Amino acid sequence: DAMVIQNPRYQVTQFGKPVTLSCSQTLNHNVMYWYQQKSSQAPKLLFHYYDKDFNNEADTPDNFQSRRPNTSFCFLDIRSPGLGDAAMYLCATSDRRDYNEQFFGPGTRLTVL
Amino acid sequence: TQLLEQSPQFLSIQEGENLTVYCNSSSVFSSLQWYRQEPGEGPVLLVTVVTGGEVKKLKRLTFQFGDARKDSSLHITAAQPGDTGLYLCAGVLGGTSYGKLTFGQGTILTVHP
Numbered sequence: 001d002a003m004v005i006q007n008p009r010y011q012v013t014q015f016g017k018p019v020t021l022s023c024s025q026t027l028n029h030n031v032m033y034w035y036q037q038k039s040s041q042a043p044k045l046l047f048h049y050y051d052k053d054f055n056n057e058a059d060t061p062d063n064f065q066s067r068r069p070n071t072s073f074c075f076l077d078i079r080s081p082g083l084g085d086a087a088m089y090l091c092a093t094s095d096r097r098d099y100n101e102q103f104f105g106p107g108t109r110l111t112v113l
Numbered sequence: 114t115q116l117l118e119q120s121p122q123f124l125s126i127q128e129g130e131n132l133t134v135y136c137n138s139s140s141v142f143s144s145l146q147w148y149r150q151e152p153g154e155g156p157v158l159l160v161t162v163v164t165g166g167e168v169k170k171l172k173r174l175t176f177q178f179g180d181a182r183k184d185s186s187l188h189i190t191a192a193q194p195g196d197t198g199l200y201l202c203a204g205v206l207g208g209t210s211y212g213k214l215t216f217g218q219g220t221i222l223t224v225h226p
Contacts, residue, residue: 048213
């Protein structure tokens with residue numbers, strides 16, 4: 001089945017220790033998004049890639065970076081995680097034939113100690 | 114300012130009851146999506162509505178898009194404990210080219226047996 005996969009599902013890191021979350025998709029969608037979601041709140045868009053073009057949201061901290069080496073993979077790098085960065089991180093994709101619909105992965109729950 | 118106001122934020126009902134969740138805006142959306150999210154998982158797309166006045170049914174769930182495409186509702190008939198979760202409405206504002214979603218605050222639904 002075509003899908004959005006996120007690894008790991010649970011990640012524990014230490015305060016200030018860099019961490020990378022990964023997302024892969026078999027949908028061949030050209031747009032990939034990274035969201036941060038805190039407990040029972042709506043997801044907050046951090047940035048997205050339209051093909052290889054990177055688009056940062058204005059209020060995304062510099063601490064968050066992203067890489068998309070190819071269509072299938074996208075990474076979220078947190079350079080120096082703080083306690084406030086503990087959250088669920090969601091990857092989503094959408095396709096040029098219908099940008100209205102986004103398909104989400106299962107998420108990575110990040111804990112910062 | 115919240116572009117998409119979702120209400121109620123919390124809903125606790127007994128099995129068999131009906132409920133309606135609302136999403137309202139002063140802005141026009143080219144489409145509106147409803148997602149359901151279970152704890153520890155990513156949002157799952159339930160439906161997309163794109164035409165003003167459109168009504169879509171998914172088993173016991175009925176989705177409506179307002180005539181002016183500024184509001185939407187989700188109605189669940191005879192709720193079951195399996196309907197428990199976070200319900201999110203999300204819209205694509207008119208004129209957006211790549212499908213950036215504007216989320217409502219979410220509705221946490223608990224259905225008690």
